[in-house]
Amino acid sequence: MSTAPIACRARNLSVAYRAEPVLRGVNFSVPLGSVMGIVGPNGAGKSTLIKAMLGLVTPLTGTVDFSGRPLDQVRRRIGYMPQSTSVDWDFPTTVIDLVTMGTYGELGWIRRPGKAERARAMAALEQTGIPNLAARQIGELSGGQRQRAFLARALAQAPDLYFMDEPFQGIDAKSQQAMVDVLQDLRARGKTIVMVLHHLATVRDYCDHVTLLNVSVVASGPADEAFTKENIRTAYEARDGAEAFLATAV
């Protein structure tokens, strides 16, 4: 294990829906400034892991800390990009309003977003390459544009630590490139990124650290050490998709 400072750490984290364990005794840590991919088969608990770390589901056992501090002390420094399917895209709002929502946490209760918040939202849209869509109704966006708007909203939060749930889902090549550029920029500025990834083939392109998950942690650490054929096979229990991937890659 590396000795770099730790951005966040889960200790013995278990989550159960009703009486079924979804996560079992998960231990892993994310080094400061790393890009950590969370990878595993369907139902491995990838999204649940992120939700448990962000306090969205209550763990049955275990703790999460952020550089030694509890979540409530560091909320302002954490950005979250949920799956784009998690919201109603027919909601009557524009892209700039959606991105401005990222600034709401810093504003706190009752205070309204003003010029400064709008400017930050606009800057975030420029970073993701869609400032021209600012006045659009969100329902008019393509899949890739939705993801870029969501990424812009996370950027508007101006956090040090990002959690992203399948950021590349349903995305076109152009949007993917725009997002990769943003991620590289974030990494260059020393931000830490934790993202759930569905496609094994893309893991190496984006991540320097990997956690292979299947209810428990199969392996976690620098990509070279953790993302091995053996570990992938264990995590996926030799499912077809993984076999096909293993035949061509790594």
Added chain:
Amino acid sequence: MDLIEFFGNHTFRMVFLGTSVIGLVAGALGSFAYLRRQSLISDVVAHSALPGALLAFLTAVVVLGVNGRNMLGLIVGAVATGTLSALFANAIAARTKIRIDTAMAISLTFFFGAGMLLLRVISDGSFPGKGGIDDYLFGNASVITIADLVTSTAVGALALLLMLVFWKEFTLRTFDPVLSTVLGFRAGLIDTLMFTTIVIAIVIGVKAVGVVLMIAFVVTPPAAARQWTRTLPGMVALSGVFGGIGSGFGAYLSIMLGNVPSGPVIVLVLFAIFLISLLASPRRSVITTALHRARAREALRRALLAEGTDR
């Protein structure tokens, strides 16, 4: 009867103003119920307000010995049983395998049935001021007093004020509840505030509109307003305007048509607004949407056929 004559009449003025205020408040606040998909739970609240309104009547007459029809007592009673019923339905759905639609139907019918029973008890008994108590079912705007109008306007304004103060929190919680929680806003607090505003929007209409039709005031204007608007402030404002004007016009019509109850006429007017909105809105009209889709499909079919012959 011309307009001057209409507004010169005290009762007519009360009917017009009373229903307009109810329509405006319910329409504006109903937008959040619409966007959170809480239309049906709003109907549970409305129907279940009946026993509360009647218990408030009994308490006022039997225990306190005062006028049983005062608006504030009615609102308190209606809020109590309406909220209880909604909480009961949610608790069943959360703790058992019974689905929310079933739980809501069970809760609604139980509270409404209890209300019907109370209605019988009151009309069979000798309570002062019991005449016309069954107006709580379908409403009777012509019995609205100035005190009623003042009370419902004040309570309605309070609910609108809550919405404006917590606009940012309501919006974020409605659109993306998960992000709202991640950013540190307490979900339970926002939900309670939002639910309070919606319940207020419903119960201020019990006397004039009745528990059976009140849901139309909460649900129909937002559904119509969504057809024309692209932003939430626009939708809430237009929905309030639809509700207010539709109710005022419906009340006017009901008086012009003679002895017709105002509630049902208003519901028909709101439905007409909804229908026009479905057909004629520039971006979301069912007609233009269907035409666009048919044209796009035809173009695609031709392109595919052309591709086929090229090969």
